[in-house]
Amino acid sequence: MRLPKFGPVRFRWTRPLGGAIRNATVSRDGGRWYISFCVEDGEAEAAANGKPPVGVDRGVAVAVATSDGGLDEREFVTAGEAARLKRLQQRLSRSLRVHGRTRGSKRRDATRAQLGRLNARIRARRADFAAQTAVRLVREHGMVAVEDLRIKNMTASAKGSVEQPGRNVRQKAGLNRAILAKRWGGFLLKLEHAARYHGAKIEKVNPAYTSQTCNACKHVASESRKSQAVFRCVACGHQDHADVNAAKNILAAGLAVTGRGDLAAGPSVKRQPPERLAA
Template structure:
């Protein structure tokens, strides 16, 4: 199977400057190619990767576009391929621009023959990249397979390299272990139908104070300098914010990985809600004609949802399930938090608070998140067909009757 290996790079000052330059060139190629595709669409035409790659090769010969030759040619071609895939998946008009201030630089080397990796000692390894030369990185884990490609990116002021590796491991067969329902929440990140509840604070109290102070400093620097966004004070505050947010993201990713592994090791099927997180975290500001209601409360809820990392947890769950023989089932999330698991009565009044669920019909009482997880599990068993979760077919399930003429 294909998997990823991410390492911290130890760029020299010259390599950092060159990496920034390559990232800027790839960003310019992406934005130019996207605008070209949109202009063709406006005129009723179409242009694809092959034609854009040919035109880019011709543009390198132009003295005014000589800066294109500064970046490795394979990274520019891969940028056009990524744009082609994004336009086919989301549509030309929904693909976003790459901003200089908001988009972290990233570029990929698609040819494994141009990537050479060797281990220097217990802590350090070395990779040779086109036009970069030898680059050292922290050897935190073995590669464990054959390299397919490599991506260089910047996160939190530090540069990383991610190898796509073919580990030679085939997808595991279903393990036949008992199923479990998982409810993702705001107060508690993960609650299961077995009664387990896992949560973690990703921001310490001191970091929360520092985060608010840095955001205030960033706001003041914007007001003081106006349209001059390249001020030294603003850049230093943004760098400090990036480092702090990267530390928080790393904690969130670590929690998601550990929790996902616990679930797939002990269960054969993990049932989760098919949540549309992007719609759930949309702004409630509205328009001038129809202004939104409870905008500040909705903004706080959006931040709380995004802080728990629901999407990242599901992605990690799907990744590790391949190695442990677990199945991930998504179910409709409608009324899972308002339904009594004991008598299936649906009522909003049954959920007295965030943590307490007391059915108004049968007076069944349980933790609200655990009750929701049990409803999610029941919906998942219905989706999989009367709970037939093992490798073989359940003997309790009767074959369908054949119609006779």
């Protein structure tokens, strides 16, 4: 492979390309260098597989919950890895305070390398989970309904400004880290990519009130969510796992959108009723 300003570079193939090369990207992760190729395989999208639909709820405690009752409470960082991450980050922070940000240090470089390798292993584990789960869902279902979440807005900082400081900043920062750790966006990308080859359709639906709506009677109440895992409707008494109940609502919304042919609509927004003009 010939790279600009570097010349010929040797690399090891991991799989056949299977198409015409359009571009290449060189990246470094965990101290290792990778090259990825974007190819045009010439394959058309697979025909609809005709399999039953499913709703998917992405969560923090439960990574993926499906409308058929499936729960995947996956943790990507073990307790030992979390403790090691904390130790390495503390060691790196102390080295910065001792040596200053402009001075070099072999020990600091070694700590950064260890931290990079550990984070790369965790990222690879998350990517592997996203890819395997996505392929399983599109192989077994013809339509996968997911919430059209605005992850960037959901993980924005709550610190506010000097004039208007935020509240519960530390709690919000912890929630942001937990959301980003589950790779919601990466999982959706894997779903959309895998669906192209397995005859499935990915339907994005409005996420409003999916966790507060009873799937049995459609009553909406925040009090029905008794805890992170328990949903008990205050109107009809229907009880279910909270994430599975949300996934069923997502599936119903996806079927409603598909039924009316509103497939090209963008992300839903909550609309306010028009103001009445004074007579």
